[in-house]
Amino acid sequence: MFKQSVFVFSLLLFTLxxxxxxxSEETEEEVTEPVEIDLDLGEEINEVCAxxxxxxxxGGKGGEYPRLAGLPxxxxxxxxxxxxxxxxxxxxxxxYANDRELPDEDIPSIAAYLSQxxxxxxxxxxxxNTTAYEKLLIAKKVFNIARVEGxxxxxxxxxxxxxxxxxxxxGKGKEGSDTPPLSGQYTEYMTRQIKHFxxxxxxxxxxxxxxxEMEPEEIQAIMAYLSTTDD
Numbered sequence: 001m002f003k004q005s006v007f008v009f010s011l012l013l014f015t016l017x018x019x020x021x022x023x024s025e026e027t028e029e030e031v032t033e034p035v036e037i038d039l040d041l042g043e044e045i046n047e048v049c050a051x052x053x054x055x056x057x058x059g060g061k062g063g064e065y066p067r068l069a070g071l072p073x074x075x076x077x078x079x080x081x082x083x084x085x086x087x088x089x090x091x092x093x094x095x096y097a098n099d100r101e102l103p104d105e106d107i108p109s110i111a112a113y114l115s116q117x118x119x120x121x122x123x124x125x126x127x128x129n130t131t132a133y134e135k136l137l138i139a140k141k142v143f144n145i146a147r148v149e150g151x152x153x154x155x156x157x158x159x160x161x162x163x164x165x166x167x168x169x170x171g172k173g174k175e176g177s178d179t180p181p182l183s184g185q186y187t188e189y190m191t192r193q194i195k196h197f198x199x200x201x202x203x204x205x206x207x208x209x210x211x212x213e214m215e216p217e218e219i220q221a222i223m224a225y226l227s228t229t230d231d
Contacts, residue, residue: 035108042113045106048096049114057114058143063186065092067143069117074178076111088202119143119184121230144231148187150224151217158222162210170229183229190226194219 046057049068054060057069068076081104082088083097096102102110121144126135159171163182168174173181182190196202198211 037112038109039113039116041106042109042111045102045110046113048101049110052092056119056141057117058119058141059186059189063188063190063192066189067119067185068114069119069143070184071115071180072173072178073108073111073115075180076114077107078178080107080111117141121184143184145184145187145227147231148220148224148227150220150222152221152224152228154218155221155223155225158218159225163222171226172229182226185226187223187227191219191223 046055049057052060052065053068054065057067059065059067079088080097080102083090083093084099084102084104119141121142123139123142163171166174166177166179167182168177168179171181171183173179173183193202194211194214197204197207198214200207204211
């Protein structure tokens with residue numbers, strides 16, 4: 001009887017020591033698999049996005065469709081999920097931002113693909129060996145926001161006071177942040193989004209403090225300043 005009890009106890013102890021160990025704050029359900037990024041899949045998905053946002057995510061129709069190239073992957077992924085959940089209303093996105101057309105597992109790939117596209121702000125100098133076709137391909141990746149009227153100095157002052165902390169120096173974003181850069185984005189698009197923030201049509205953490213009381217000339221001044229930052 002004693003030997004049998006020792007055997008049972010030893011078997012139980014061996015079983016307990018063989019089980020995986022979790023901290024008191026971690027459960028098996030909380031252990032998540034790393035996100036797989038497939039840039040080839042992202043490029044394939046972008047063929048659909050390109051119909052509105054351009055082959056290289058440069059946007060189109062004067063800002064009706066925003067630039068996506070170079071935006072943080074985390075920001076792009078979050079906005080897609082908001083479209084899918086209809087927490088951000090946008091009719092052109094409805095046919096595409098759904099589980100059938102864009103399942104959740106594909107979102108990181110298209111977000112990563114768009115985030116790594118680099119657009120230049122001016123044409124480089126070409127040598128005599130550069131073909132016309134090569135020049136055309138390079139030209140497609142040249143993107144520069146046209147200067148807009150407004151008080152640039154006032155706009156810079158307002159930007160530094162109200163926007164710089166999140167959107168970085170000169171509107172170029174902050175390293176490692178999912179907050180999008182504003183430099184290099186369409187003036188018309190940003191102006192429209194500010195109106196959406198002010199009315200509550202689109203959520204912004206500081207909408208009440210920043211946009212509800214902002215005068216049209218102040219918005220125009222910020223846009224004028226931002227239009228100079230990608231020159």
